[in-house]
Amino acid sequence: MSPRTKEQLLDLKEARKEQILMAALELFGSKGYQTTSISEIAKKAELSKGLLYNYFESKEELLNEVVVFAFKETTEAGESVLNEENLTADELLVSLVDSYFLMMKEQEELMKLVLSLAVQVSAIPSVHNTITMVYNSLLEQLEVIFINLGYENPKNEAMLFGAIVDGIGIQYMLDSEGYPLDEMKSLILKKYIDYEN
């Protein structure tokens, strides 16, 4: 019998990779990078340790790819908001805040990871680079909005907005049960726009 076609193999490979990335994302997010072992990831991704190393050269490389993967989702959420047509700048901001808060609620693990990595992993240079890169691309996205809103210093405004979201993320991480996520959302929107929930 002939071996699988190249395309089939590529598909399989991509699927496997994503499978591993998802498992790693979840574990890194909930337990932290250092505390998560390759064995655990392999078990969660339902493959063997050895095979995992066919897809990622090292734990550190895996982490890097997880970072890219994780931020990609965040960026894409923002992107889709930005691409919605017929929205005033104000409505855009509301929509963006909505999407971030939704993500915090629904993809807690992802947010935890993104945040914990930003902090925890600065010690690993390659990861630090990756994070800085993707974080900056997020900020640029935000900047566009503040430009449209006519703010005086849109770059700094974008950074402040980013800081708020990150900070809330941290607080939410510390106590996701009791945290008044919705109230905070209203509060922020009120600061930026005249918003009645």
Next chain:
Amino acid sequence: MSPRTKEQLLDLKEARKEQILMAALELFGSKGYQTTSISEIAKKAELSKGLLYNYFESKEELLNEVVVFAFKETTEAGESVLNEENLTADELLVSLVDSYFLMMKEQEELMKLVLSLAVQVSAIPSVHNTITMVYNSLLEQLEVIFINLGYENPKNEAMLFGAIVDGIGIQYMLDSEGYPLDEMKSLILKKYIDYEN
């Protein structure tokens, strides 16, 4: 020579403990908790591993005490601002922001630790409790100010303010060289008060 009095011994013990806590704080802050070994801490604190275990039962307990120790400094800085007399609420806020931003600049390590711990060690239950506790006491401190400022929902305002500071801390950690710390400070103050730098 007469034997040392009990108090002297207690002082000695306290001094030693602080010596260890400082060393651990610095290392945990710069390298992260998991990546710092007990040996390194002992070397930096200039005592033996064995003796270190006379003061702290385990690495995890040491971490807990480091968290308390680290937040205490932060809280005390805030406290001293709050206790300054003859300040209007507005001036208090300015003063508090000043003190936080000063700390970020001058005690980078401490900020890094506080933040990274908040995130990184949520996985360790005992540490999670400690952090939640001290973080809440910080928030209560802030709340007082917003009460005085007459804000409608001072608790949430305190949380938002805390989030901003944390978020800026994260951004500063990612790129402490290039980050426009002073510009961000002005921006924040302008949001809260009519402030001209």
Next chain:
Amino acid sequence: MSPRTKEQLLDLKEARKEQILMAALELFGSKGYQTTSISEIAKKAELSKGLLYNYFESKEELLNEVVVFAFKETTEAGESVLNEENLTADELLVSLVDSYFLMMKEQEELMKLVLSLAVQVSAIPSVHNTITMVYNSLLEQLEVIFINLGYENPKNEAMLFGAIVDGIGIQYMLDSEGYPLDEMKSLILKKYIDYEN
């Protein structure tokens, strides 16, 4: 198209086998047996790992066949010298020394392998047997010459000669750049025959 004849298939198989053996020989010689992986050999021989296992049952069996293959070349070089007609015994010895030293220079890899295997691999019983076998057949070849030269104890003389060649091989391996191969050759020949380079 008609199916290939059995002979053609055998030839193909033999060609493949040789292809693998050559690759393994080169890698074992340069990197050592333990340090060379089956994957590397397969890549160098331009076939898949799986297919390689159709030709050799295990890495150890492959090694055994490599040993035979490697020594065969050595033996054949000697054989061709012995079969040259019209040579006096002295001339034969000169010729043989020539051929060994030429091999050392031109087939460094092969020599390295032969030697390193002789030593490195004594721990693997099956390989030890193979090496002993082929090494002895080499010695028998040499013995013939010393018989013809009329030496008293041709067997031991053959062994001594073999030892000299091996020993020089080792020294050459340690420093193939700086080693005075030609001077050593002259020296040896002078010992055995009145030889002027």
Next chain:
Amino acid sequence: MSPRTKEQLLDLKEARKEQILMAALELFGSKGYQTTSISEIAKKAELSKGLLYNYFESKEELLNEVVVFAFKETTEAGESVLNEENLTADELLVSLVDSYFLMMKEQEELMKLVLSLAVQVSAIPSVHNTITMVYNSLLEQLEVIFINLGYENPKNEAMLFGAIVDGIGIQYMLDSEGYPLDEMKSLILKKYIDYEN
């Protein structure tokens, strides 16, 4: 109770180190470097893996120290022969050959290691350097003798002699039971001196 004095500790440390070196020497010699695991060495040296790493930073460093250790014994044996007084150059050579052959018989493991390393580990640069160094110091020792014997090219003679010893070592390694060590010794001595066993 007070900790041990520094000297006691140093003695203990030296003893442990030698204990480990001996175990490693034996195992590397009989099984080869790659095939011997740190666990095995630790077990043979009767300590834990972890403790072994207090004495040697890595397996490779251990190997290097084993090489030095192993050659030191060889060199010292030669040295002691050279330092015997009232010996003619001829007698010195006899004595040296005696000592080498004795070592081959009695310290088979040591010889095996020396040889196998010379060959097997050329791939590890640090070890290659170590071996080249100690091998050259051995050759210099030999050279002195050939100078005293008035040979024309003592350096090359020393190398040839070294090659013979190495080569015989290899042959002896391949078949230590059946090898006519004593006959070979006589043969060599006869070549160099008029020697009647």
Next chain:
DNA sequence: AATGAATGAGTTTTCATTCAT
């Protein structure tokens, strides 16, 4: 009180070998 030698479980990573396709 003080030391650091000692342990061993746990970590990341490699690789000969098998097997579904």
Next chain:
DNA sequence: AATGAATGAAAACTCATTCAT
């Protein structure tokens, strides 16, 4: 005949913690 995905045992190495001195 041919592929390379898949496995898992084993390797080198680390480190929190204990304990004899």
